Amino acid sequence: MVSEILQTQDELARVLQLCLEVIESGQETVDSLLSRYPELWDTLRPPLEAAAWLYNRTHLLNPRPGFVDASRQRLVYHLYYERAGPLVIPWFEQQHFFCRHIGGRKIVIQPSLGFTLLILLFIFNFNPALTIKPPIPAGLLTQ
Amino acid sequence: MPGWLEVDDVELLKLAKDGEADAFGELYERYAQIVFRYVYAHLRERFDAEDLTEEVFLRAWRSLSNYREQGVPFQAFLFKIAHNALIDFYRRSGRSGGHMPIEEQSFPDLLPETGEVALINMEHREIRKTLDQLRDDYRTVLVLRFLSGLSPEETSEVMGRTPGAIRILQHRALSALRNLLEL
Numbered sequence: 001m002v003s004e005i006l007q008t009q010d011e012l013a014r015v016l017q018l019c020l021e022v023i024e025s026g027q028e029t030v031d032s033l034l035s036r037y038p039e040l041w042d043t044l045r046p047p048l049e050a051a052a053w054l055y056n057r058t059h060l061l062n063p064r065p066g067f068v069d070a071s072r073q074r075l076v077y078h079l080y081y082e083r084a085g086p087l088v089i090p091w092f093e094q095q096h097f098f099c100r101h102i103g104g105r106k107i108v109i110q111p112s113l114g115f116t117l118l119i120l121l122f123i124f125n126f127n128p129a130l131t132i133k134p135p136i137p138a139g140l141l142t143q
Numbered sequence: 144m145p146g147w148l149e150v151d152d153v154e155l156l157k158l159a160k161d162g163e164a165d166a167f168g169e170l171y172e173r174y175a176q177i178v179f180r181y182v183y184a185h186l187r188e189r190f191d192a193e194d195l196t197e198e199v200f201l202r203a204w205r206s207l208s209n210y211r212e213q214g215v216p217f218q219a220f221l222f223k224i225a226h227n228a229l230i231d232f233y234r235r236s237g238r239s240g241g242h243m244p245i246e247e248q249s250f251p252d253l254l255p256e257t258g259e260v261a262l263i264n265m266e267h268r269e270i271r272k273t274l275d276q277l278r279d280d281y282r283t284v285l286v287l288r289f290l291s292g293l294s295p296e297e298t299s300e301v302m303g304r305t306p307g308a309i310r311i312l313q314h315r316a317l318s319a320l321r322n323l324l325e326l
């Protein structure tokens with residue numbers, strides 16, 4: 001009877017899908033399912049074992065704990081920022097000239113930040129207040 | 144944002160289309176994990192998968208105006224964007240396709256790994272190494288069905304085939320995978 005049902009490939013694929021749904025729902029394991037239907041052993045055992053191999057490895061592809069929360073906040077912030085239409089130069093938005101993974105964290109410096117730091121450095125270096133010489137040399141007073 | 148939990152996807156999408164970023168954030172929370180798994184199953188580096196997951200949602204946000212609920216479900220819409228984002232990633236990386244030689248995949252990380260992380264990374268490489276030996280459509284159907292957890296109907300929307308064709312493809316892909324495994 002069962003072998004007649006399994007004549008076509010489509011039927012076989014359909015039965016496999018039903019078995020997968022039963023396993024996914026936790027009602028049966030691969031072994032318990034096959035033990036109840038020994039006539040399907042040869043046909044269904046290989047694909048079900050492969051499916052079990054994949055199911056058992058799903059957790060290896062999970063994101064790091066906290067990634068979804070953190071990136072959600074980042075994304076929402078970015079979307080608000082984008083919607084508000086800030087005054088940015090597109091090249092500054094897209095590029096970054098420093099990008100390294102340090103201690104499991106990605107460190108990125110965008111050109112806008114680098115540019116700001118450069119300006120600050122320039123201002124600091126040529127600040128007239130810092131370059132004025134003291135009007136009275138301290139040495140004369142202490143002699 | 145405690146109120147979002149009770150709101151269904153259709154309503155969230157409507158709000159997101161009207162420019163409600165927090166509603167889109169809730170959609171991100173619901174689908175980020177399965178998109179991440181899909182992307183990470185194709186990539187070597189976890190960091191790249193994280194960046195690409197965010198990029199997928201950013202692209203989805205920007206093309207929300209083109210999305211119609213009567214067309215494909217939101218998940219299928221997302222996975223199509225993820226697929227295109229992966230292709231673009233390969234192009235940017237100077238690779239022609241998803242199959243990167245195994246020798247290139249195994250260069251060491253910059254920092255020493257802890258035991259647990261090293262084990263997870265090793266097992267992740269094992270999955271990729273195994274899946275990379277399969278045909279592209281076999282690999283895609285297995286990743287979508289078993290790693291991202293999509294139903295055959297949802298998978299059929301992403302891959303542009305009928306649910307019946309997806310069931311047959313799934314059967315063949317699982318049999319091909321079983322031949323590769325040493326169980």
